[in-house]
Amino acid sequence: MKRQVLFALSAVALVAVPEAQAQRLDVFLTRDDVSETPAARLLGGVPCPRLSDARPLELDDAILLAVCTHPQARRAWAEARAQAAALGLATAAYLPTLNATVGTQRNTLSTTYDHSTFGAGSIRRSQNTSSRYGALDFSWVLFDFGKRDAARRQARALLAAANATQDGTLQTVFFNTAQAFYTLRDAQASLDAAQRTEAIARESLAETGARHEAGAGTLADQLQARTSYRRAVLDRVSAEGNARAATGALAVAIGRDVNVPLQIVPREFDAEVADEIGDGIDQLIDEAKRRQPNLIAARAKLDAAHASVDAARVQDRPTLSLVGSLRQNDPSYKQQPQSVPMTRSRGSMIGVQLTIPLFEGFGSGYRVAQARAQVDAQAAALHDTELQVSLDVWRSYHAVQTDSANLANSRDLLDDAQRALDMARGRYKEGVGTFAELLNAQTSLADARKQRVLAVSKWQIARLKLAASLGNLRLWNANPE
Structure with missing residues (x-):
């Protein structure tokens, strides 16, 4: 009994806590299960950067800015915090509830009596009633056949799913930003290749014009050179437009306005041999099944669905509660022409209450059937996610193998095309x-440069996709030195 009294006093003290402090109160420490910031689960101890617009962006800079400011990351973090609060609500059901009610009221009753038949006329009497009352109600669920436990297990599983979803969102933001960064770098490389091709075409046009004027060349050669130059100009203008579009896409990915000027660090990709993948495809698929955020979230949602079935089964079971109340009423009666002395009433109650649901319109069976159907749906969703993750790993693995081979082939192609042009020019x-x-x-050199840019881009994106399919994206330097 002393414990109940102590808890009641503590509850009264909590009522007096200011609202701002009450919002920061986390008795059950559920906020410890959620990251402190939207990007903390991916960045760890790496702080969000504050970069100057004058400094060109590295890949890591762009990724840091994206995961720290992207609205998708903040939304996933907010949903995880909301689910942590839901876990706190489910845990709070284990504690008693204490409600206080106080009030004051004043009632006035005026009555007129007609005594005209007795020669006395009308007599009016009024009665004023005022009272002050207060009540303290206490309730503590002692046993409920596992209702609270099932609700708490469901809330904890949904919190695990929300955290996994947040991880998956951060991985998606990471990948999209890196892809936008590489797309911009590829666009700039394509623009540089188009400018070089235009310069070569301009030189050829000047050379054929000089030879034609000297009588050593034909007009047909000059016209062909002019046609080649015009085509090179068209390619260069298109490359400039692609570069501007890619710049806007990267700006949005890192949380800036699309029209904000943006510069990235240019880098040449001259790796002769790409990195080898140490693990085989089977080991990579097993790794993805262990750590892929989408799979972790799907498993947690399946656990939550099983807990929902348990909760539905015991929903119509009895509930045993400890209840108590303390009530006081201080009425005051004043009647004209006489007055009534003040009286006081006080009462208390404590007992055990058993609540037995008897009939609810056959809803219990439908509730259990609905919960079991949701389990089947979540199980199917989990299997579908496992198949999709395996397929993503399979495709990404072979894409990396293919693009790694083409990386060296594109380098050889570019070298051969450059030597062929030098020889043809000399001849x-x-x-x-x-x-x-x-x-x-x-023409062969221009095509070889495009193929080189495309090969490097596909190799970079393939490595990113493989890491994303494994749920293993992190701050790393994916560029060959």
């Missing part, structure tokens, strides 16, 4: 080669 200057040969060499 044309010496007069032993044709302009068609030179033009073909220029």
Whole structure:
């Protein structure tokens, strides 16, 4: 009994806590199960950066800015905090409840009596009633056949799912930002290749014009050179537009306005051999099944569905509670022309209450059937997610293998195309080669440069997709040095 009294006094003290402090109160420490910031689960101890607009962005800088400011990351974090609060609510059901009611009221009753038949006329009397009352009600559920336990297990499983979803969201933001960064870098590389091709075409046009004026070349060669130059100008203008579009996409990915000027650090990709993947495909699929956030969330949701079935089964079971109340009423009666002395009433109650649900319109069976159907749905969703994760790992693994091989092939292709152009240019200057040969060499070099940019881009994105399919994206340098 002393424990109940002590708890009642503590509850009264909590009522007096200011609202702002009450909002910060976390008795059950559920906030410890959620990250302190939206990006903390991915960044660990790495702080969010404050970068100057004058400094070009590295890849890590762009990723840090994205995970720290992206609205999707903040939304996932807020949903995890909401689920942590739901776990606190489910835990609070184990503690008693204490409600206080106080009030005051005043009632006035006026009555008129007609005594005209007795020659006395009308007599009016009024009665004023005032009272002050208070009540303290106490209730503590002692046993409920596992209702609270099932609700708490469900809330904890949903919190685990929310945390896994937050991890998956951070991985998605990470991947999208890195992809936008590489897309911008590829666009800039394509623009640089288009500018080089345009410069070569301009030189060829000048050379054919000089040869035609000197009588050593034909007008057809000059017209072909001019056509090649115009095509190079069109490609360069298109590359400039692609670069501007990619700049806006990256700006949005890192939480800036689309029209904000943005610069990234340029880098040449001249790796002869790509990194090898140490583990085989089977080991990678097993790793993905252990750590992929989508799979972790799907398993947690299945656990929550099982807990929901348990809660539905015991919903119509009895509940045993400890109840008590303390009530006091101080009425005051004043009647004209006489007055009534003040009286006081006080009462208390304590007991054990058993609540037995008897009938609720056959809803219990439907509630259990609904919960079991949700378990089947979550089990199917988990299996579907496992298959999708395995497929993602399979595709990404073989994409990395293929793109790694093409990375070296594209380097060889570019070197051969450059040597072919140098040879064709030399032969044309010496007069032993044709302009068609030179033009073909220029076209081959432009195509080889595009293939090189595309090969590097596909290799980078394939590595990112493989890491994302494993749930293993982190701050790393994915570029070959």
